[in-house]
Amino acid sequence: MSPISTPPLMNKKVNDFVVKFANVNGSGSASANSMFAKAIFRMGIPVSPRNIFPSNIQGAPTWYEVRICEQGYLGRRAGKVELMVSVNPQSMADDVNEVCEGGYFFYDNTYPLDFKLIRDDINYIGLPLTQIVNATFNDPRRRQLFKNIIYVGSLSYLIGIEFSALESIVADTFKAKPKLIEPNVSALQLGFDEAKKAFNEPLPIQLERRNKNDGKIMLEGNAACGLGAVYGGATVCAWYPITPSTSVAEGFEKYANKLRKDPETGKNNFAIIQAEDELSAIGMVIGSNWNGARSFTATSGPGVSLMQEFLGLAYFAEVPAVLIDVQRAGPSTGMPTRTQQSDLLISAYASHGDTKQVCLFPATPKECFELTADAFDIAERLQTPVIMLTDLDLGMNEHICDDLEWDDSREFDRGKVLSAEDLDNMDRFGRYLDIDGDGIPNRTIPGTHAEKGAFFTRGTSRDEYAIYTEKGEAYQRNMERLLVKWKTAPEYLPKPEITNRAASSSSSGNGIGVIHYGTSMAATHEALDQMSADGVAVNDLRVLAFPFSDEVKAFIDQHDQIFVVEQNRDAQMKTLLVNELEVAPRDLQSVLEFNGDPISATQIREGIENNLKTDSVVKSA
Amino acid sequence: MSFIKPSFRHPSAPTNALGLTTQAYEGGISTLCAGCGHDSISASIMQAVWALNIPPHRVAKMSGIGCSSKSPNYFLNKAHGFNSVHGRMPSVTTGANVANRDLLYIGVSGDGDTASIGMGQFAHVIRRNLNMTYIVENNGCYGLTKGQDSATADEGHKSKKGKINPFESIDLVALALELGATFVARSFSGDKDQLVPLLQAAMSHKGFALLDVVSPCVTFNNHPGSTKSYDYTREHVQAGSVVDFVPMEQEITLDQIKGSTQEVALHNGDSVRLSKLNDNYDPTDRVNAIKVLHKHKSEDKLLTGLIYLEPESDNFHDILNLPETPLSQLRENTLCPGSAALSAINTGLK
Missing domain, CATH: 3.40.920.10 (Pyruvate-ferredoxin oxidoreductase, PFOR, domain III)
Incomplete structure (x- = not known):
């Protein structure tokens, strides 16, 4: 032939x-x-x-x-x-x-x-x-x-x-x-x-042998999340099978079986519950966390849709919860085995009423490991759900990343949880009372004290002492305190990662900045390195968390032209930036890719170069 | 509706083994309608927990949404409660229960909360044999939204507005038996003598216990033509097996076991003593229980009492192979494998 x-x-x-x-x-x-x-x-x-x-x-x-x-x-x-x-x-x-x-x-x-x-x-x-x-x-x-x-x-x-x-x-x-x-x-x-x-x-x-993988491993993001949950102290994993998140629970099971069985009794120092649906899965997570055990679920877009009501309860009743959303192409059943970053808005504002949810955006398996472990600290510190958004590309493919690390001196941050002794030493416990101005109240775990600290957790309005009320002022005070807490949140969240390629002293304007998150990182860095090599310097900021820290707004302000790279049709990160930072929509230009394939450097470069304003270009050093 | 709770209590009110009077088991003042069956159930719950000598703060009160689900606010105010979302009490209770096996979990739900929106979770919490007492305050209607028929409203029942219900009702007791529940009982909020020992037995059972309690809605479902009214229930109730709860410490004398009685030992050493109307009724026979239940239904009788009990079964903690120490009490030294284990994992990923 x-x-x-x-x-x-x-x-x-x-x-x-x-x-x-x-x-x-x-x-x-x-x-x-x-x-x-x-x-x-x-x-x-x-x-x-x-x-x-x-x-x-x-x-x-x-x-x-x-x-x-x-x-x-x-x-x-x-x-x-x-x-x-x-x-x-x-x-x-x-x-x-x-x-x-x-x-x-x-x-x-x-x-x-x-x-x-x-x-x-x-x-x-x-x-x-x-x-x-x-x-x-x-x-x-x-x-x-x-x-x-x-x-x-x-x-x-x-x-x-x-x-x-x-x-x-x-x-x-x-x-x-x-x-x-x-x-x-x-x-x-x-x-x-x-x-x-x-x-x-x-x-x-x-192929020719090199030594570029020293200090590196190859791992799927989902397995890394499962391992991160073991290290982060999760004891309850409640989940419902859905592609592409199933291997998160499987990863947790694999590592928990290996690392969390009591060597003497053979008992499991963890519980894995395959729930009857996603509603039940998140309900169990909320129940466990309410009762003092770190618990998480993993799902994908359709599951996040189903969990909306419960996420509102956890936000309003201030119950920690960790949810790992391995995104796939939506809407509806969409392309269930293709990747996308299209659950941003449904996660960030999950549930009816005025709600805002903490989100994390890992880009590598190592970050999947670290941010999953961190998510439990964040959720307990802020007493709110933490939604970690990965995607099919990161979750279900093996990626090279640096060796995983753990600091043995690290302790879990359980947040403002009161012990029986704390309760004895205080006057009146106010579950929803802001004691120190950060918007985060004290919390008690059921069964702690015979006389003090018990209250009725509920999704209905109540006052600072968890007493049911329909008084508008009390309701509003509580909603405003939740906003104070929201403003406190970035203090406990990972900071954005900024790479400056432009020479600092430039005579020709403030240059171009690119904002991206999650798995768009590798392709974005590749595209920008290429452009830099060709004489056009572009800085980039990778968002790791929502709510945004001040650095994000500063980065936008510092550049003449900002591109936002994302893998969805509707520019969901741009929407969030516009909505939360009061940036003018026209000041953010989108580079979008959403056909279900992971985004590539070629697409990003084209998206930027086709829309470059010549006066904002800064030559690379 | 009362709005002031009297603080005076009888000075010689009896105390339980913890030295507590029932006052220690009270809750906030009820906002339910005067005469609501749910308040009688709350009173029975307080009585049962007090009699079992359980410290109030070692109880978790779980509920969904509806009149029934508000009621945990009206008993045991030293216990934490969780008024979750509509129909989802079972999942929240499952998570809570797996986190801390040492508390007593009392779930209070209604017929709308269980038989309609929460049907899926109801079925699955039974399958898991979660160690909890699941009380359905069953009044055949949606009280908090002003009296619509629920899925337990009987076929042919007449609503307050005069409409005849054309749909078959869902019998939660029959369903629980089919789904493998290990403790199934039915009672009537107006029969405290039966309800309190049933509650004690349910709370002592190491597994899933369903208590379906007919609890008339005085405002929307207590009229002639209703099949969940006080009058109708009193006329049609048939106590199939009258229950007596015998705590482990109490010596059972021969004298007490007379006539047609049967002792069923519970997992923790307590036992349930049944005084039976029919000598042939064995509450540990699931198939027969289903048959008898259906027979009563066909004769338009409401069978109450302990209907089925499987005293020895693996509950969800056993199935999950959980340690004796509650998961919520495990700390870093047990939970976090540390850097040495991680370095071995790194090696395996090269």
Whole structure:
């Protein structure tokens, strides 16, 4: 099989290309693909793999896109790929078109390729994968599973994955089942040998060992959240299955089983409750926190919609709660297996009436870990729900990040919780009384004191002493105190992260600033670094929390032109900035991407460059 | 409606084992209508908790929304209460209960709060066998929104405005039996002699206890043609098994067990003694309980008393394999694995 004319040759590319795998879901390809990415990670090369999967269990097309980037940019790279590994005839027509000019289409040539799939500007490299597995294995399931391992072995030859890196992963993966090590290594070797036999030389896209991953790990955001909850002292996890958040609860379960079982009694120092729905899940979280146990739930957009009423109760009755929202593409069921940042407004103003909710925006698995642990302190300190917004891209894909760290001297901040002794030493306990001007009242946990501190927690209006009242003044005082507390909040929240690329003393204006949050970080930094290299300096601010701290407003004021990068249609962060900071809407320009794929540097750069005002440009240093 | 609570109490009012009179178990003044069945239930709850010698502050009063759900404000004001959202008391109680297994959880709900908006959570809290007493103050109508029929209003019942209810009613007792509840009882707010020992038994049961209490709404559902009125209930009630609660400390003499009685031991050593109207009724037989319940219904009789009891069952704490120490009392040293464990995790993620 060779095209009519010779395709253009590709220049040699080292550690800078994209490999995409086209698989059938439910065929066991995920572990082979993950082995591929992990091997590159172990070679010390920055790599970012992403699953692009259907809302389906078996038989539908699924892809795994792996970006290898020497410079360390881990965002998605838009555009066509250098190498397509096609193992799914169903999606072949589309997959052929995704290969860049001069790129490679690796396929199973046991069966002839449909002539309609022939492009004359790409290279076809075929290996008879089906024939090889049929000749090697008798069991149909093994044939399918090992086919995946075999193509990874072939890629080892073709693009230079160190065979020892693959072997080390097999050894680690099957530590508990050593009998499986040999067959897997043999399958890798078989793939390697077959490729070597079939092709005279490796491809021009090559991997070369580096040491860029020292001090780094590879982890999914959801697992990091689960681990963060263990470290943050969560004892109750109440949840309802929903993609893409399910693996948060699973992560918590995995780590809690490992780290939280009482070694002597075998009892669980944690509880995981699969609730009957999201309403119940958040109800349980509120009940646990009210009763003094740190508790959280994880969900996605549809779940946040269902939790609205309870979030209003927790806001108004001032009960701590932690909610991790792994966002997916909405509205409604939307694209449940695609990413988006579109739950911002429904989270920030969750529930009816005047409500404002604390939100956190992690960008890496390490931040998922840290901010989840922090969320419990924040929720108890502020006595209010904390909603952490991650997304499918961060939650369900493995990302490289720095090693996780924990300070052993750290203590949980339980906030203004009164002990029996505190109650003995005070006159009258006022549950909703602001004692020191920060808007945060004292709190008691049920069962603490025989005579004092008990009150009736309720979603109805009450006075400072938790006595039911319908007096307008008392209601209003309470609502205003909640605003005081809101103004206190940023003190306990992570500060924004600012990167200045413009030279500080500039004669040509105050320049351009970009505001972004969550998983837009990697692509934004990449785009701005590129622009800076090309002579246009752009500063950026990454928002980590809502309510905004003063730095956000200052950043907006300091720049002539502000862009807000986000992954939704309606510019929800811009809306929040306009609403909370009284910024004129026209002063914030949006760069929006919302087709369900993670945002890329190319899109961000285009969005900025197409709208640049020349007089606000500051040359890079 | 009273608006002043007298502070005078009988100087020789009896005290319980904690040395407390029932005054220590009182709550705020009720804002419910005079004659409301719910107030009688509140009084019975106070009596039961007092008689069980439970310190008031070791109780958590849980509720949803509605007249019934306001009532925890009117008893045990030394106990914390949580008046949550409509139909969601079970989930909040589940979370609270898992957090601290040492408190006594009394959930007060109504027929709207349970049989309509809260049906899902009602079903699932039963499945989990949560260790709680779930009281439905059942008056067949939505009192706080002025008397609309609820899902427990009987078919053929006439509303105050004269409308006949065309829908089948939901029998929460039958439903709880089907769903596997381990303690199911029904009573009548007007029968304190039956209600107090039933409450004591329910509160002593280590698992989920449902008490469906017919509690007439004097304002909107106490007229001729109503099947949840005081008169109708009194005429149709049939106490299937009259209950007596026997605390562990109390010695049971042969003399006391006479006639047609049956002792059922509870998990904690207390026992429930039943005086039965029918010798064949065994309240530990779920299938028979369902049959008898339906038979009474078909004869237009309201069967009350202890209907079913499974004294030994794994409750939610057992199922979750929780430690004896409440989760809410665990501290950093138990909960946080620390940097050494984290460094091992880092190594595994390389």
